Amino acid sequence: MAELDRGVPPERLEDGLLLRELEAIHRTRHETLLYGSDDALETHTSRMGALEAEYLRRHPRRATSKGRTREGARARTCGDA
Numbered sequence: 001m002a003e004l005d006r007g008v009p010p011e012r013l014e015d016g017l018l019l020r021e022l023e024a025i026h027r028t029r030h031e032t033l034l035y036g037s038d039d040a041l042e043t044h045t046s047r048m049g050a051l052e053a054e055y056l057r058r059h060p061r062r063a064t065s066k067g068r069t070r071e072g073a074r075a076r077t078c079g080d081a
Helices: 015-035 038-058 070-080
Strands: none
Touching: 015 038
């Protein structure tokens, strides 16, 4: 499919543009899931996966938050009881 139909391939985006694309696609995900056609949802899912895979390829050792791990989630749950 043409670039205009699917966007610029993620590997060709500069880091700043890749992050902006990720922010935009995450912002529109819920609406696409609820109201998009099957084709729109398929395209959105494919594009989001490609953008995320490229980000992870570039940043394999990205910073993580302890609260976003299983251990952190368990600590929140146990502490709330």
